[in-house]
Each structure stands twice: as C-alpha cells, then as structure tokens.
Amino acid sequence: MKTYKTYADLPGAPIADVPTQEESTAGWRTSRPVLDPKNCSKCYICWKFCPDTAISVNDEGWPTIRYEHCKGCGICAAECPKECIVMEREV
C-alpha cells in the first residue's frame, strides 16, 4: 500500500493503487469455512451464494475456497444442502 506524503503525490482521482485481487481480506473474518468433500454432490450452491466470489471450482470440479478473500460470513455453510461446510473459529 503506497503512503502519500503530499497532495502532489496523489494520482489525481481517488483510485486504489492495489488491484482488488491482490488485496487480502482474510483478516476480516473470525471463523473460516472448511469443506469436507465426502458428501459433496457438486451442486455448486456454495459457489453461487458466496457474496465475495471467494469460492471457485477446481479442475476436478470440486468447490474450492480462496481464503485470501473469504470474509467468513458463513452463507456457504448455511446454504449447503449436504452440510459439507463447517465454520471453524479462527480468532
């Protein structure tokens, strides 16, 4: 994250200098979702519901949680019809 000393150092418009993909919001959460693939039916409801698009699908078709962006809201755990996702306390 750049620090700006004076107005002359600013870009002119209030635009962020770090691309969104590079900014981790992992520190926001107090618990993290943990997915157990044993009962997962690959319905992808978790992927659809995640408000931060922190769940993606890997090459084998399993939903994968990107922990750099997961804010721990717990919606995936609440929506999974097979109860594959458990929220584990981190903090």
Next chain:
Amino acid sequence: MEGKDVQSFPFFGVERRGAPVQAYTRIDDKPIRVKTNIYSPDCVVVLDPSLLKSQNITVGLKEGGYLLINTEKKPEELAIAFKGNMATVDATEIALRLGLGSKTAPIVNTAILGAFAKLTGLVKLDSITTAISQSVPSKPEANAAAAKEAFEKVRIRRMAA
C-alpha cells in the same frame, strides 16, 4: 453520578468486524468543551491483548500516567517500555467464568472498569457497580460482580520504564 462531566466516543478505522477500534473518554470536574480525538491520554486501557503485537499502545501516553491491560500476565512480564502506573488483570478469565458474553467473544469491559477504578482512583467502585447494574442490557449482577472481582485482583506496578 459523582458530579463530574463526562464525554465518550469511538473512533473507527474502517466499518468492519475485526478492525481495531479506539474509544476516547474525558472526565472532568468542569464542563468539557473540547471535542476532538485524544492524542496524549493520561490513561490507556487495552481490552484485547492481541493488539500488543500489532499496535504501539503507548503512543502519546503521558509519563506517569496509567496503562491497564487485559491479560493473564503480570506487568513486569510484558515487555512494554512505559514510565508510570501499569496494571494487568485477566478480565477475559473473569468474564468467561461469570458467563459474560460468549465463550468465543467474552465481554470484558465491565470487569476492566473495576480494575480501572482501582488503578486510577478517578471513579469509585460503588459508582461503577451502580452504573453497571442500572445500564447493562443483561446479567447486571454478574457484570457488577466482575467489576468487583477485577477491582480486587488487578496487579498494579509503578514502572520505571
């Protein structure tokens, strides 16, 4: 309650969970007119000991002032360079045992108030327990008891730096 004027307000960094929050309080015998952030406090109270790792909690703290930290450690066990009156109390343990808040998010502020009263003498324990009993949303007796216990258990040391 004790005839003093009081002012208190929070200062948020960002509107989100998990961000360190500062709260400012002013106590005075005369009406308080200044309404700004506090930069050189007489007393710093740290409710979350994990902040000791990431924040310099003594910035601006006046020499000879008061530093109160919620931790099970003793003041001399914490490596904090500070010349003044330092105190520690395990408010988390008290809160958990008395069932204040939840196991993962215990409410430590009522206990801390008791320790604050003992450390600074700025407010009487009776005023604190009365105020707690009248204004907490739940478990007034347990909260007041927490304050009393912390008042008795707080460890105070005069640190030479």
Next chain:
Amino acid sequence: MTKVVMTGNYAQSYASKLARAQVVAAYPITPQTSIVEKIADFVASGEMETQYIKVESEHSAMQACISAAALGARSYTATSSQGLLLMHELLFWAAGQRAPIVMGIINRAVAPPWSIWTDHTDSMAQRDTGWIQYYCESNQEVLDTVLQAYKVAENPEIRLPAMVMEDAFYLSHTIEAVDVPPQGDVDAYIPLKRSPWLLDLEKPTRMGSFMGPDIYMEYRYLVAKAMEDSKKVIVEADEEYGRRFGRSYGGLLPTYRCDDADVVLLTIGTASCTAMEVVDELRKEGKKVGLARMRVFRPFPGEEIAKLASSVRAIGVVDRSWGFGHRGTMFTEVAGSIYRAKSRPLMKDYITGVGGRDITPQVLRDIYLDLLKAREGGDEMEWWGLRRPEKEVNRNA
C-alpha cells in the same frame, strides 16, 4: 428534569419523541442510523406514537415528510452526506411548499473519496434550498434545538422546513450528559400548529402546480421573505426556550469574549467549543482573541456579522467545508456581509477539518497565532494542514 447520558444521535431521537413527531420517515446511513433505530425502539415500546415509515431511499424519506406535512402532520427524518444529496431536489419542494419539516443532519463528508467522517459540505450544499439551518456544538444543544426548530418552522409567519446539524462522531457518537425536559413543558412550548394550506379530502385541491412567469417570482419571493422574517422568530424561540427551560444559545451568532477582542475566529459546529478552550488559554497569555460561532447559517446573520466586523481588527473564518472556484462557503457569505460594515477588518479563510481531519486545540491555536500576525489581506484562503510538497511549504514561511 432528568439527566441522561446519551449520544448526539439519541439526542435527536429523544427530541423527536418529545416533539411528538406524528410521522417519521426512516432510512439508514452511517452515522445517522442509530437516530431512527432509537425512534423504532420508542415506537415499539409504546413511548412514542408515530407513523414510522421505512422508506426505500432518502429521496422517498423526504417525500414522505412532505406528504405528511401536506396533511398537517408534524414530521421528522434524519440523514447525512450522500443521503442528503439524494434528497436535494425535494428540499426545494419542501421549502417551496412551506412544509414545516424538521430534519436532523449528521454532517458527513461527501464522496469521492468515500468517507464517514465529518465535514459540513453536505449541508452547506443545501444552502439555496430555502431550509433554515442550525449547527450545534453539544448534544444538549441538539436536543434543545430540534424543539426550537419545530417552533420556528411551524410559526404561522414562517412555515419553512429546518435542518438541525451535528458533527459526525464528535457529536453523533459522543456520549454526554443531557437534560431531558419534561413532556408537559415541551407540549406547552410547541403545541402543534397546523398549516392553513392542507390537502383535505373534504375540500380537494392541488399543490405545487404549474405557474407561469407572471406569478412564479412572487411565490419564490414569499419563501425569501419568510426566511428573512425567520431571523426574529429564531431569536425569540431561543429566548423563550431559555425562559422556560433555563437554557438558550445566543440566537443566530453566539459570541465568546469578543467585546475587546483584537482578532476573532468564526467557527461552526464542534470546532467552536474546542475553540473556547483555546481562547481562554490565549487570553491568559495576554492575547486579545475572541470567538464567534455560526449557530444559524440560514438565514444568514448578516447584521450580526457586520456589527462584529466593525469592532475587531481581523476575522478568521474556519470553514469545515470546501469552496470550489472561489472561497470557502462560510467565508464568502461573511465577506459579503462585511461590505456594509462601518469599518472593514482584515479577513482570512481557513479551510480545515475536511473529511474528518481533527480540528485539535493545537490547530486552532496555530490559526489564531497566524491571524494575530497578519497585517494585511482581504481574501486569502488557506487549506490549513494541507500536506504540501516541500517547495510550497517554504513559500509560506
């Protein structure tokens, strides 16, 4: 009187309850939300009887209040910053329709960049709408002023809506002890005064319809005249409040130690009470300084400013809002009023505290010292505390 510790936001909630607001339009925005949340608590517990309307935007909130006023109901709403800007077109409507709405404004900086902290640009940008504007410096004043605002707004000679401003966080979230006046006394101070121009099912009519160039001007003049007439009413409402409740605030432009002052700062909002501490300190050091506070910005206290100007050597205006293309918003109007003063003081515009940057006692002290040093100048503007590159900083030294 009961003393309750409460935030500036709750002061607004308690005031609307005491005023017996019959319609409250509620929409959340940081840092105002707890006002309407507290009112919801009052309604749920039965302490307050009001039609609590949860609207879908601030624009609708204002529309709900305008409609309520058109039916003769006392209405209240609150907002900040982006929400206030969203209401902008309807603010003109409320004043033009002569709706005596009272609205709480928690002054919050305007985006971009996104900010939740305080400055006055949001309400300053509404100064042309025809609303009466009060700026408060303590939670007690907020509660008292909302009540005074109803008295002024509903006065049969006035009938204009009023905004009651308070600084975000420094008042809205700051807990202070506040005297809550008894309901009976408040009822006696502000009995509901219905407007004579109402939408009535028994006698249907239209409001705000199309009017040509031959009469539009006259309608607008009526608003201007009411605004001018409100100066007297605002002062009287404040004085009457003092007689009934023991507290009054000095009318339009309260002053502090200005009588024999060499230089005076004109401040607005919470910077004022902080400045009083600084005045006392500087006076102890032998410097003759004073403070004037812009309590009411609309109607603008032009005569009071002109009178003050005639007796001091320099006036510094501390704008907590920016002025683009000219000077700060308050400065420009102050300078205009000085035109008719018997003698014109030196003037300087200090823009500071914008976006929530703290106006500390040190900042005000430095500004006073800067003004005391000044020996010439009429309309210099300095963005005080601006982080400038090295080469610019040295130029000012």
